[in-house]
Amino acid sequence: MDLEHNKSNAKYEKKKFNTLIKVLLIFGLLFLALVGYGFYWAFFDMNRLPTGEYLTEEISPNGKYTIEAYVTNGGATTAYSVRGELVFNDKDNKTKNIYWNYREDSADISWRDNNTVIINGHTLDVRRDKFDFRNQ
Template sequence: MEPKEEVNVKDEKRKFYKKLLKIFVIIGLLFVGLVGYGVYLAFFDMNRLPTGEYLTEETSPDGKYTLKAYVTNGGATTSYAIRGELLFNERNNKTKNIYWNYREDTANITWTDNDTVVINGYSLDVPNDKFDFRNQ
């Protein structure tokens, strides 16, 4: 039978290592979360797309939305891309990027109804749908 003091020391060590492990797990999860969020911001956030040059625009049949298309030139090493920006005409002209496709330099925009727009063959229900070639 072990003396009572040795049992208490072992229990205290075990509790200390459990706390230390919990701290390392929490710090590790926070680090992974921050790195993941940084990657999302750097590579996948549609609000950080290049502006581009104005190409064309079409307004929805009810006048609630306007979709503006911009062509971006990535330089000598990348192809052109089309960015589609949805303009909320009734909400102080608030904007939202809803379309981003690589290797395109023209934008064919048609509204099939008040809330559905077709951009270069991709149908989107506005204002919630988005098309981003990076997520395909």
């Protein structure tokens, strides 16, 4: 009878250990995901770019979009950067950053068609593309 009790106790302990391992694994993966997102948010999220000083703007041929360009000065130890902001003229002027390039202090913007813009030689479809020098 004592042998059966020991086997039962061993199975219970093994099951308890396996559950503990699973819980630790899940929490570990959640922690890594949180740290990864935090790293992305802190260093690569285009919504956190500095505002900068207004340079120029160009309206799309159909008037649906406007690209506004801003230059940012990172201080004495970094070069100027250009930020391109897409303005949705027909959606209460909502905006999103679609262009960010380092070592630039001017913006040459031209529209190829209603949805394609060229900013300093980089061609972007404003419906889905972004250019960020940090991801190149």
